[in-house]
Amino acid sequence: xxxxxxxxxxxxxxxxxxxxxxxxxxxxxxxxxxxxxxxxxxxxxxxxxxxxxxxxxxxxxxxxxxxxxxxxxxxxxxxxxxxxxxxxxxxxxxxxxxxxxxxxxxxxxxxxxxxxxxxxxxxxxxxxxxxxxxxxxxxxxxxxxxxxxxxxxxxxxxxxxxxxxxxxxxxxxxxxxxxxxxxxxxxxxxxxxxxxxxxxxxxxxxxxxxxxxxxxxxxxxxxxxxxxxxxxxxxxxxxxxxxxxxxxxxxxxxxxxxxxxxxxxxxxxxxxxxxxxxxxxxxxxxxxxxxxxxxxxxxxxxxxxxxxxxxxxxxxxxxxxxxxxxxxxxxxxxxxxxxxxxxxxxxxxxxxxxxxxxxxxxxxxxxxxxxxxxxxxxxxxxxxxxxxxxxxxxxxxxxxxxxxxxxxxxxxxxxxxxxxxxxxxxxxxxxxxxxxxxxxxxxxxxxxxxxxxxxxxxxxxxxxxxxxxxxxxxxxxxxxxxxxxxxxxxxxxxxxxxxxxxxxx
Numbered sequence: 001x002x003x004x005x006x007x008x009x010x011x012x013x014x015x016x017x018x019x020x021x022x023x024x025x026x027x028x029x030x031x032x033x034x035x036x037x038x039x040x041x042x043x044x045x046x047x048x049x050x051x052x053x054x055x056x057x058x059x060x061x062x063x064x065x066x067x068x069x070x071x072x073x074x075x076x077x078x079x080x081x082x083x084x085x086x087x088x089x090x091x092x093x094x095x096x097x098x099x100x101x102x103x104x105x106x107x108x109x110x111x112x113x114x115x116x117x118x119x120x121x122x123x124x125x126x127x128x129x130x131x132x133x134x135x136x137x138x139x140x141x142x143x144x145x146x147x148x149x150x151x152x153x154x155x156x157x158x159x160x161x162x163x164x165x166x167x168x169x170x171x172x173x174x175x176x177x178x179x180x181x182x183x184x185x186x187x188x189x190x191x192x193x194x195x196x197x198x199x200x201x202x203x204x205x206x207x208x209x210x211x212x213x214x215x216x217x218x219x220x221x222x223x224x225x226x227x228x229x230x231x232x233x234x235x236x237x238x239x240x241x242x243x244x245x246x247x248x249x250x251x252x253x254x255x256x257x258x259x260x261x262x263x264x265x266x267x268x269x270x271x272x273x274x275x276x277x278x279x280x281x282x283x284x285x286x287x288x289x290x291x292x293x294x295x296x297x298x299x300x301x302x303x304x305x306x307x308x309x310x311x312x313x314x315x316x317x318x319x320x321x322x323x324x325x326x327x328x329x330x331x332x333x334x335x336x337x338x339x340x341x342x343x344x345x346x347x348x349x350x351x352x353x354x355x356x357x358x359x360x361x362x363x364x365x366x367x368x369x370x371x372x373x374x375x376x377x378x379x380x381x382x383x384x385x386x387x388x389x390x391x392x393x394x395x396x397x398x399x400x401x402x403x404x405x406x407x408x409x410x411x412x413x414x415x416x417x418x419x420x421x422x423x424x425x426x427x428x429x430x431x432x433x434x435x436x437x438x439x440x441x442x443x444x445x446x447x448x449x450x451x452x453x454x455x456x457x458x459x460x461x462x463x464x465x466x467x468x469x470x471x472x473x474x475x476x477x478x479x480x481x482x483x484x485x486x487x488x489x490x491x492x493x494x495x496x497x498x499x500x501x502x503x504x505x
Contacts, residue, residue, distance in 0.1 A: 003090035003097065006104040007083040008127045009075055010120030010255055012288065012328075012335025015127035019069040020080060022087035027063040033084070035068030038076050047078075047109050048085045055113035055161045060092040074332055076287060078108035079118050082137070085109060085160055099167040104128045107139040113160040117141040117260040122251040125149045137163060140174075141261040145254055148247050148263065192233045193408040199393040203230055206388045206499060208411050211237045212418040213478030214432035215471075216321065216343040216383065217499075218306070218376075221390035222360070223353045227346040230390075231302050234344060235269040237412050238299065239419050242429045245298045248338060252297055256290050268299035270341075274308040282316050282326060288333035293320050296341035298430065306345040307375035314380055317343070321383040324435070340435070343384065347376070357392060385434060385471045386499035418481040433474045433481070441470050445477050447488040454490045458497050472496045 003022040008015045031045045052059050066084055068075055083105045089095040106124050108116040121142040128136045129152045136154045138146045143156035155173040157163045165171035194204055203219065207230055210217040219227045241249065241264075249268060253259040272281060272292045283291030293301055303309060320326045324340040350369045354360035364372075381387075423429050425444070436444070447455070459469055476488045476496040485492070 001091055003087045005083040005087045005090070005100055006128075006131075006133060007080055007106050008104065008124045009077065009079045010123040012333070013123070013251070013255070013290075013337050015120065015123035016073055017127060017131055018073070018075065018080065018083075020083040020087050021067040021069055022084075022091045023065045023067070024060060024091040025063045025065070029061045030063045031066075032064070033066045033068070035066075035071045036074050037068055038074070040077055041068070041075055041080060044078065044081050044084055044109075047081055047111060048088065050111040051081070051109040051113040051160055052085055052088060054111060055159065055164070057089060057094055057160075057164075058092065059088065064088060064091065077118065078116075079106050079124070081109040082107035082115060082157070082160070082163075086163075089164070095164070095167060102133065103135045103137060104131075104133045105137045107137070107142075107157060109160065115139045115157045115159060115163075119257045119260060120251070120255045121146050121260070122148060122247065122254055125152065125154060128152060137173075144261060144263055145250055145259075148250060191235060192229055193236050194233050194411055195406065195408045197226060197229055197233060200226055200230065200390055203388055203390045204407075204411075206386055207234050208237070208415060209475065209478050209482065209495075209499075210234070210342070210344075210386055212415045212482055213385075213422075213475065214342050214434040215385035215475055215478065216434070217345070217386040217388070218381075218384050219344070219346045219388055219390060220349055221346075222355075222357045222392050223348065225390045225392045227390060228304055231300075231304070231344045231346060232269075233408075235267075235300060236408070237415055238267040239416055241265065241267060241298070245430055249297055249299075252290050252294050252337065256295060258295070268296050269302060270296040270299070271302040271304065274303075274305055276309070276313065278310070278313045278316050281313050282320070283328040283335075283337060284330060286330065286332065288328040288330045288335040290335075290337045291326075291328075293317070293326060293339040293341055294337040297338045298340060299342070300344050301341045303343065303345040306347050307372055311375065314375075315377065318380055318383060321380075342434075345384070349373075349389075359392070382465055382467050385475055388499060414482055417484070418478065421481045421484070433477045436470075436474055438466070438470045441473050445473060445488065446486075447473070447476075447493070448490070450490040451476070451488050451493045454493050455497075458493070462497070462500065464500065468500060472500060475499060 001024050005020040007018045007020055009018055033042055049059055086100055086105055090097055108118055110116055117139040121138055122145055125136055125146045126149055137157050140156035140158045146154045166173045211234055221227055250264045253264055270292050281292045283289060283294055320339040325336055326339045327336045349355040350362055350364045351372050352362055352364050355362045422432055476492040479492040479495055480488050
């Protein structure tokens with residue numbers, strides 16, 4: 001007798017269908033699993049046997065063979081525990097083949113028959129929908145994420161016994177309306193906001209432009225000038241997530257195992273330590289999982305003191321900053337993940353941090369300063385849209401009480417309006433000026449003659465590269481959007497050019 005149960009496993013940012021085939025033959029009692037199964041899946045034999053017996057069912061005393069098709073696909077994780085158990089129940093005639101037809105099952109089993117959550121559940125439900133599956137059965141704690149995908153019926157399963165009763169029409173699994181959906185959403189703003197920052201008006205203006213157009217920005221200045229505070233305040237200026245962005249970000253967090261049961265409602269703000277490896281930042285490992293640049297998708301990747309990061313890590317950012325995707329290749333796996341993040345980086349002007357500070361003497365040699373600033377290579381800097389220098393706030397200004405002016409709310413509303421103008425111009429949500437290609441810049445964006453002359457002259461004098469030339473136009477367009485201007489004008493180009501200078505004193 002042969003049984004067939006539909007399932008799937010995550011495969012990078014997508015999923016691969018898996019057919020769990022079962023065969024029951026005469027012979028000494030045995031339970032074998034074949035089909036490129038790794039150690040975790042091989043151990044499913046003991047989990048499944050105990051779950052079946054402890055749920056009140058009988059395990060057949062014959063030779064049971066489970067094949068995971070296709071056999072040439074590497075299979076990892078505990079996703080297939082539940083379908084393997086159902087295959088055994090069909091083989092032993094405790095379930096009928098018709099009870100599982102047209103349905104997809106996924107989940108990890110505990111020894112007492114409870115169903116535990118798994119990673120990458122959104123990938124699996126999307127694959128089921130593409131395959132035309134009408135019903136998907138997932139772990140109960142995965143249900144909130146699974147229901148982000150519309151157009152398919154999803155059930156949450158708490159135990160093997162309850163699932164059996166549902167398949168035999170003897171009980172009903174809970175509906176989504178009865179599920180309390182978990183999320184990272186909060187009605188309160190956490191962390192610093194612009195109203196908490198004293199001075200630094202130029203820096204706050206630059207950060208507003210950067211967020212409105214999703215531009216990468218580098219903040220340079222002495223210790224204690226408020227560089228990190230500015231970056232953290234930027235997180236609270238980010239716009240709300242669109243429905244599609246919410247699905248993509250939640251999917252990435254689920255694949256990485258960061259969240260198996262929560263829906264990500266806020267844009268990510270990832271701040272890895274400078275000792276992080278290239279694998280943790282870019283992605284990789286044995287299963288080619290997503291890294292920090294993908295977990296920061298549609299949000300901010302904050303690199304505090306960027307020169308302290310390892311040179312290979314920084315150079316590995318060059319391709320994702322340009323393409324907004326990253327392909328991770330390993331011996332046994334290859335995956336492509338989205339990486340459309342906004343880079344916010346900070347640095348000191350020199351190793352001691354006081355180059356150009358009128359109140360502190362810089363004790364670094366010229367060679368030390370050059371070597372420190374060269375840690376950020378020219379090609380990488382060329383991919384940063386904006387660069388600003390901040391000075392230390394005077395002590396007398398620090399003593400002043402903060403005015404209750406509501407600056408944060410005003411700036412956020414201005415950013416929201418600028419983003420709406422971009423969405424109307426490009427005909428899609430979540431697409432910013434920074435995402436434009438050089439062809440799209442010349443095709444879509446419009447400058448008046450005076451702005452064109454200013455950019456041409458400045459390009460020759462500053463020796464801007466082609467990439468810097470188009471980045472200047474894109475930043476100028478964001479400045480125009482913040483003002484509601486229909487075309488790019490000379491003042492917009494002039495302000496954008498001030499953001500192309502590296503730190504030099």
